[in-house]
Amino acid sequence: MSTMTLNAGPAAAVGDSTAEQNLVNTKADIKTVGSPFCDDAKLRMRNVNVFYGETQAIHDVSLDIGRNQVVAMIGPSGCGKSTFLRCLNRMNDTIEGCRVEGELSLDGDPIYGAKVDVVPLRARVGMVFQKPNPFPKSIYDNVAYGPKIHGIASRRAELDEIVENSLRRAGLWNEVKDRLDKPGTGLSGGQQQRLCIARAIAVSPEVILMDEPCSALDPIATARIEELIDELRENYTIAIVTHSMQQAARVSQRTAYFHLGKLVEVNDTETVFTNPEHELTEAYITGRFG
Amino acid sequence: MTDLTQTNLTQKQVRERIAARLASRHRKEKIFRGFGIASIAFGVLAVLVLFTDIISKGSSAFVQSQIQLQVNYDPAELGIDKVDQESLAWANFDGVIRNALRERFPDVTGRSEKRELYSLVSSGAGFDLRERLQNNPELLGQSETVWVNADDDVDTYVKSLSKSKDGFLGRTSEQKAVWINALRDSGELKKRFNKTFFTNGDSREPEQAGIRAALVGSLFTLLVTLVLSFPIGVAAAIYLEEFAPKNRWTDLIEVNINNLAAVPSIVFGLLGLAIFINFFELPRSAPLVGGLVLTLMTLPTIIISSRASLKSVPPSIREAAMGMGASRMQVVLHHVLPLAMPGMLTGAIIGMAQALGETAPLLMIGMVAFIVDVPHGITDPSTVLPVQIFLWADSPERAFVERTSAAIMVLLAVLITMNTCAVWLRKKLERRW
Numbered sequence: 001m002s003t004m005t006l007n008a009g010p011a012a013a014v015g016d017s018t019a020e021q022n023l024v025n026t027k028a029d030i031k032t033v034g035s036p037f038c039d040d041a042k043l044r045m046r047n048v049n050v051f052y053g054e055t056q057a058i059h060d061v062s063l064d065i066g067r068n069q070v071v072a073m074i075g076p077s078g079c080g081k082s083t084f085l086r087c088l089n090r091m092n093d094t095i096e097g098c099r100v101e102g103e104l105s106l107d108g109d110p111i112y113g114a115k116v117d118v119v120p121l122r123a124r125v126g127m128v129f130q131k132p133n134p135f136p137k138s139i140y141d142n143v144a145y146g147p148k149i150h151g152i153a154s155r156r157a158e159l160d161e162i163v164e165n166s167l168r169r170a171g172l173w174n175e176v177k178d179r180l181d182k183p184g185t186g187l188s189g190g191q192q193q194r195l196c197i198a199r200a201i202a203v204s205p206e207v208i209l210m211d212e213p214c215s216a217l218d219p220i221a222t223a224r225i226e227e228l229i230d231e232l233r234e235n236y237t238i239a240i241v242t243h244s245m246q247q248a249a250r251v252s253q254r255t256a257y258f259h260l261g262k263l264v265e266v267n268d269t270e271t272v273f274t275n276p277e278h279e280l281t282e283a284y285i286t287g288r289f290g
Numbered sequence: 291m292t293d294l295t296q297t298n299l300t301q302k303q304v305r306e307r308i309a310a311r312l313a314s315r316h317r318k319e320k321i322f323r324g325f326g327i328a329s330i331a332f333g334v335l336a337v338l339v340l341f342t343d344i345i346s347k348g349s350s351a352f353v354q355s356q357i358q359l360q361v362n363y364d365p366a367e368l369g370i371d372k373v374d375q376e377s378l379a380w381a382n383f384d385g386v387i388r389n390a391l392r393e394r395f396p397d398v399t400g401r402s403e404k405r406e407l408y409s410l411v412s413s414g415a416g417f418d419l420r421e422r423l424q425n426n427p428e429l430l431g432q433s434e435t436v437w438v439n440a441d442d443d444v445d446t447y448v449k450s451l452s453k454s455k456d457g458f459l460g461r462t463s464e465q466k467a468v469w470i471n472a473l474r475d476s477g478e479l480k481k482r483f484n485k486t487f488f489t490n491g492d493s494r495e496p497e498q499a500g501i502r503a504a505l506v507g508s509l510f511t512l513l514v515t516l517v518l519s520f521p522i523g524v525a526a527a528i529y530l531e532e533f534a535p536k537n538r539w540t541d542l543i544e545v546n547i548n549n550l551a552a553v554p555s556i557v558f559g560l561l562g563l564a565i566f567i568n569f570f571e572l573p574r575s576a577p578l579v580g581g582l583v584l585t586l587m588t589l590p591t592i593i594i595s596s597r598a599s600l601k602s603v604p605p606s607i608r609e610a611a612m613g614m615g616a617s618r619m620q621v622v623l624h625h626v627l628p629l630a631m632p633g634m635l636t637g638a639i640i641g642m643a644q645a646l647g648e649t650a651p652l653l654m655i656g657m658v659a660f661i662v663d664v665p666h667g668i669t670d671p672s673t674v675l676p677v678q679i680f681l682w683a684d685s686p687e688r689a690f691v692e693r694t695s696a697a698i699m700v701l702l703a704v705l706i707t708m709n710t711c712a713v714w715l716r717k718k719l720e721r722r723w
């Protein structure tokens with residue numbers, strides 16, 4: 001202990017922690033900096049507050065996600081990235097005691113509201129989860145499930161086509177085309193995650209939400225999925241939560257930094273990683289806390 | 291700068307401390323394992339003792355002493371001239387049997403001796419002959435050799451001969467024993483497979499008493515129970531687990547379901563008597579009412595186990611389905627239910643096994659009545675296996691002792707069959723990954 005203190009130097013250590021302290025203490029008056037809004041917004045969120053029972057997890061977040069854009073959401077663990085993401089297709093509805101306030105709209109259609117039906121909403125806003133979660137059914141049935149329940153394909157041939165296309169776009173077709181009737185749970189982790197992506201895009205959603213889609217994957221599978229995200233951008237709008245700064249830098253056009261339930265900064269990805277506006281963002285991406 | 295050097299223990303000291311505790315840790319583990327093995331051994335031993343006891347007592351009930359007789363369907367003796375329903379009902383088959391016995395033992399004279407002789411044969415033997423004649427009307431006026439059931443006293447004596455040389459005479463007279471041994475020596479009295487036990491209902495005469503009525507009654511009752519309790523239980527569990535809001539009311543319901551599971555079963559019998567029989571005026575002693583009462587009894591078990599298996603379905607599957615835009619109903623029907631089904635079935639089978647062995651509530655609704663006829667539907671009066679066992683265990687005749695054990699064997703066989711089906715079903719369903 002004594003050696004360490006000597007090595008680091010008392011002044012530096014103390015100075016560091018007070019600096020952090022100061023940063024954290026500023027949270028009461030965090031204002032979003034950067035450019036949270038865009039002209040051609042696919043998703044518009046205004047003054048979003050989310051509560052779990054009494055505790056507030058998201059404080060007054062306003063953000064646009066542009067058409068055919070990949071927006072990365074980064075921030076320390078527990079800052080509310082998943083919570084915010086799950087508002088966009090109302091997956092929070094399933095959580096007991098979760099309450100969402102604010103205006104959220106998809107192409108101008110409200111997302112929340114008594115008249116809004118979540119079933120078509122979720123067909124428009126697909127989701128890929130952190131842990132691959134294929135259904136315990138065959139690979140074919142996994143991908144065909146969405147089209148089936150939404151009545152997208154009426155004939156078997158049509159369904160076959162959708163399944164093949166989705167698997168091709170997810171870059172999985174060549175690996176599984178001979179075993180479509182085998183269980184989806186029998187694939188490797190990376191393949192399972194791509195299967196989940198194929199499943200999500202099979203219903204041709206407009207937006208895909210991804211919550212740390214690569215956190216359980218090795219670098220090769222991760223690279224494959226990052227490639228995939230880049231390809232998908234042509235047709236879809238994507239919001240991705242990630243803990244990997246490199247990943248955010250590689251796949252996204254815009255990056256949003258969250259801190260303790262607040263949106264601190266939104267900017268072009270390049271700006272965020274090379275020249276962050278807010279000191280909290282800078283502290284985070286330089287690895288001083290998180 | 292490791293943590294170890296900061297504590298005042300050296301690595302060596304740490305290792306020594308671990309080593310010192312190691313022996314006692316291993317010992318505790320051994321003791322724990324020993325307890326486990328001991329309790330399993332105790333369980334197996336108990337089952338073995340139970341089975342050997344029941345089988346040794348009951349297996350002899352599956353054979354029955356029968357006597358070969360040369361009977362003559364003499365129209366004069368029978369008092370009929372044609373074979374039809376009405377004349378058969380009045381025909382004197384006992385006379386035919388008596389004739390056959392007298393012919394076999396021509397030396398027997400005197401009223402009491404003759405009566406003694408006639409009692410060699412079961413008083414139900416006449417019914418067997420009637421059935422034969424009814425099925426083969428051309429036999430009228432003909433002679434044939436038939437095997438008829440011996441009286442239960444004869445049967446008891448014959449069976450006891452295999453245990454000791456002199457046998458157990460009981461109510462059998464010396465004179466009768468002589469005849470029995472004569473018949474045995476000539477091969478005219480044999481222990482043959484006891485078909486009656488599987489084809490007849492209950493009877494005051496042990497040799498005519500069978501398990502059929504109780505078995506069919508049990509199956510009807512269980513059918514009613516299963517058809518009602520499984521869908522209702524599963525539906526209730528799904529609603530409570532997947533749809534119901536979590537509030538004070540659902541908490542109250544949950545507590546009450548758990549309480550219901552612990553209510554003594556006889557209370558359900560009283561409830562059934564009051565509601566189904568007295569209020570709705572459903573027939574007494576019927577499998578329908580029995581099934582309703584047992585449904586009340588097994589519902590909590592099925593609901594609780596179904597809820598447990600619904601809970602154990604990983605939430606990620608629900609999220610995946612929900613994220614695809616499946617409605618709540620679709621999430622449940624397409625994903626949750628198939629995964630929970632094996633567990634639900636296990637619960638249902640446990641409930642059914644409980645229902646199969648239940649006696650007390652059925653006594654309340656009159657299923658304890660003395661019922662001879664095999665029921666043909668769920669509204670016919672009938673009894674069930676455990677009640678039949680209870681009735682026979684209460685009977686004084688020695689021949690009922692072995693039948694009691696035999697009935698227990700049948701009950702256990704039904705139980706084992708049910709459980710095997712459940713395991714098979716579960717395996718089959720589980721293979722859907």
Ligand SMILES: Nc1ncnc2c1ncn2[C@@H]1O[C@H](COP(=O)(O)OP(=O)(O)OP(=O)(O)O)[C@@H](O)[C@H]1O
Nearest residue numbers: 052057075076077078079080081082083084095243
């Ligand atoms: N179901 C829940 N009930 C109550 N509180 C919750 C629930 N889910 C999340 N929270 C709280 O909301 C806050 C935000 O959680 P969230 O899961 O959105 O964080 P996150 O940014 O996704 O973190 P991570 O990077 O670790 O995934 C946390 O403080 C968490 O404790």
Ligand SMILES: [Mg+2]
Nearest residue numbers: 081082083211
């Ligand atoms: Mg998260």
